[in-house]
Amino acid sequence: MEYLNCVEKATGDNPDASVIWLHGLGASGHDFEPIIPHLGLPQDAAVRFVFPHAPEIPVTLNGGMVMPAWYDIRSLDRQGDVDEEGILASVGRTRDLIHREMERGVRSDRIVVAGFSQGGAIAYHTALTFEQPLAGLLALSSYFATARITTPSEANRKLSIFVAHGTNDPMLPEFLGRESVDHLKKLGYDPDYRTYPMEHEVCLEEIQAIGEWLRSALFR
Known part of the structure; x- marks a missing residue:
């Protein structure tokens, strides 16, 4: 099995919980590494954080420039020409990482799938459709790109979900976060939705809230 290249950080020996965290467009697995101490x-927790690097592909919206991306962005119309094939390919690679954590001895219900922006779109589909119960889904400054084609697995019908968005986000406006939450509610979920006075980024208050949610999801 050829896995995505990843940055890995563990908070203790012999991790019994994992967080697989996907970065945004043009970034890398190192982006969210610094937040671990602030969670x-x-x-005494032993959590393995897995920060995969997206493959480098041409991005249509950026003039075909090659950059780290989970899928192509063909237009600014989020409801229009969505690269579902590219999204599902990255979902498959993320599922492989979940299975690897399980092979390392981490139970599926001790694994969180997280993502920022583009990474959040992958996290939505991966977590909701995974065939075994997961600990949670974390989507930051993102959108539910595959809402139209997502059928949740029975194993994750009661998944714990945390969604956060910046009210001043110029790249992915906050209404996309609200739309995502509305889709989740239609599917029967009860996500925790938070907004913060920020742009396309994360802030300390948000990181602290994520930490509180992670503690609940992994150490309840």
């Missing part, structure tokens, strides 16, 4: 996880 306030229990001192």
Whole structure:
């Protein structure tokens, strides 16, 4: 099996929980590595954070420039020409990482799938459709790109979900976060939705809220 290249950081020996965290367009697996100490996880927690690097592909909206991306962006119309094939390919690679964590001895219900922006779109589809129960789904400054074709697995019908968005986001306006939450509610979920006075980024208050949610999802 050829896996995505990843940055891996563990908060203790012999991790029994994992967070697979996907970055945004043009970024890398190193982007969210610095937030780990600010999550306030229990001192005796052994959590493996897996930050995969997206493959480098041409992005149509950026004039065909090659950059790290989970899928192509063909237009600014999020409801229009969505690269579903590219999204599903990245979902498959993320599922492979989940299975690898399970082979390492981490139970599926101790694995969180997280993503920022483009990475969040992959996280939505991956977590909701995974065939075994997961600990949670975390979607930051993102959108539910595959809502039209997503049928949740029975195993994850009660998945814990945290969604956050910046009210001043110029790249993915906050209404996309609200739309995503509305889609989730129609599917029977009860996501925790938070907004923050920020642009396309994360802030300390948000990171602290994520930490609180992670503690609930992994150490309840």
